[in-house]
Amino acid sequence: MHERYRVPDFVERRLTHQELWSVLQPIIRRGGYDVAELGASAEGRPLRLIRVGAGPVPVLLWSQMHGDETTATRALADLLNYLASEPQAERVRRWRERLQLLVLPMLNPDGAERNIRRNAFGIDVNRDARLLATPEAKVLKAVQERYRPRYGFNLHDQNPRTRVGASERLASISLLAPPPDGSGRPVEQWQRAQRLISYFGPRIEPLVAGHITRYDDSFNPRAFGDLLSSWGVSTVLIESGGWGADPVKRWLRAVNFAALVEALDAIALDAGADADVRWYRALPENGRAVxxxxxxxxxxxxxxxxxxxxxxxxxxxxxxxxxxxxxxxxxxxxxxxxxxxxxxxxxxxxxxxxxxxxxxxxxxxxxxxxxxxxxxxxxxxxxxxxxxxxx
Ligand SMILES: [Zn+2]
Structure with a gap:
């Protein structure tokens, strides 16, 4: 399915704001999506929110807050292309009716321009959730306050040399429901995120069999995933690692697409409500980077x-x-x-x-x-x- 909707332009791993938006604009027009300019990066690149659907469940998806992590941005473009291409498909109609997708692709365009992690202030935007010193973090926080998303997808690339536990296998996809605090108490939005992962995780597991892990789950009070979780958002972190001889991560882009399709459908159908969180908890942890x-x-x-x-x-x-x-x-x-x-x-x-x-x-x-x-x-x-x- 991903092959059919993969936008053909992104063949490099590097991806700039200009390249992204030149591809997104025609997709947005075709899909009739609503786009709001919410601010600009430190160097003045517009930060735009794409809204799709008029449903009661707001779902926030953001990517590339680390400028050199492009896999999920490319998968989000493919997802928006799918939605624009199949308006009559039952699944697409269901999403538009029940969900309100809030898509913030490439939150750190200044880092993307240089293909580096941090923004133009030299700050890691994902460690700025508390201080909100960067314009990029302010925009993400403003979206959370304005739309009160029930779910959030925090989309990253991790060190491609990270291994599964103590094994020699690459951790190709790492998942996390970030905890809302350091207590370990079962808070509802955190449990809901774990159930969602336990629903869509097994469905994508065969695509990366033996290469799926749980990301470090200690609470970080500066990170967006953790703080969104504390603000009531059921947050899911998806990290794309390494996959064999595929440095451009074509395959993991497809796996991201599949994960998002399965997860969004689970939310629209309320299908993950009964998922057994033991699947999530039994995931091996990320090991060392080799x-x-x-x-x-x-x-x-x-x-x-x-x-x-x-x-x-x-x-x-x-x-x-x-x-x-x-x-x-x-x-x-x-x-x-x-x-x-x-x-x-x-x-x-x-x-x-x-x-x-x-x-x-x-x-x-x-x-x-x-x-x-x-x-x-x-x-x-x-x-x-x-x-x-x-x-
Ligand atoms: Zn990252």
């Missing part, structure tokens, strides 16, 4: 320095491997391990000249050569790929 590559037992050869022993840890960041740690890294787990026993590791510039210093955070280009002969490297790591050059 790095992409560790290179062990080699010696680093910098220009002008005697070689020294160091393990290296690297993560894929965009199109490149990025150096994240160096030294004695015994105990660091990674998806791939390269044993560099007997090899010299030469960090190089783009012209393959050896570098004089090892800098963390930079795109890594490495030549791994035998100590006895450096003419043909044994391995080369460049442009996000590790290639064997000789035996």
């Amino acid at each position: 790095n992409d590559l560790v290179i062990r037992n080699g010696r680093i050869a910098l220009a002008g320095q005697a070689p020294y022993a160091a393990d290296l840890v690297l993560d894929l960041a965009g199109a490149d491997y990025q150096l994240v740690d160096a030294g004695d890294l015994d105990g660091t787990a990674a998806r791939d391990t390269l044993d560099a026993t007997g090899l010299l590791i030469q960090p190089c510039d783009p012209a393959d000249a050896p570098l004089p210093a090892l800098l963390l955070g930079a795109a890594a280009r490495l030549r791994l050569v035998r100590a006895t002969s450096d003419s043909i490297p044994v391995w080369e790591l460049a442009a996000g790929r590790l290639i064997r050059r000789s035996r």
Whole structure:
């Protein structure tokens, strides 16, 4: 179903305000949706609320309050496209009759512009629910106060290296009903959110079998999910993690779409009321984030320095491997391990000249050569790929 309604424009993981709204505007016109400009980001990009349906149950959905987390924004565009494309479908009519969808896609367009988490003030908007220092947080709070949503969907991407519990499996989808306080008391809006997750979760579980977890459920009094829950909103957090060799997250975008369709239908039909919350509570928790590559037992050869022993840890960041740690890294787990026993590791510039210093955070280009002969490297790591050059 998602294939049919997936808007074709978003093929990159990065997504800017301009790109989003140029795609949304024709969908909004076609669907006859109501759009209200509620304010602007710190840099003046309009923050718009899309309203669909005239039902008695307000449901708030917001995405990309972290500017580099685009998966759910793309899924929301697909959902709005579905609604606009199938006005006569029984399900769509039911939603429009019983729900009032309040969609705030890309709450942090300034972060999106730079493909970073925080807004232009340098603040994490999801830690600004109490202070309301950012215009983006003010808009989200204003929507909550004006519409009093019964349900809220807080849509994010998490570290794609996060694992399921202590396993090596990626936590592809993490769900959470954020607690309204730190007491653990069963408050109705929190229980309702847990029932909703226990209804739609099993329906999407087969799409990411074995890769679904519960997000950290400790109460955070600065975070929007938690405070919305304390303000009476049954809030559901959906985090998209990693999924195999799919850095653009096409598949998890489809899973987000499916999760939202199932959840909204459950709300419209009041179908989740009897769901057994043991499903939610039995979910494995998020485990550690595991790095992409560790290179062990080699010696680093910098220009002008005697070689020294160091393990290296690297993560894929965009199109490149990025150096994240160096030294004695015994105990660091990674998806791939390269044993560099007997090899010299030469960090190089783009012209393959050896570098004089090892800098963390930079795109890594490495030549791994035998100590006895450096003419043909044994391995080369460049442009996000590790290639064997000789035996
Ligand atoms: Zn996030």
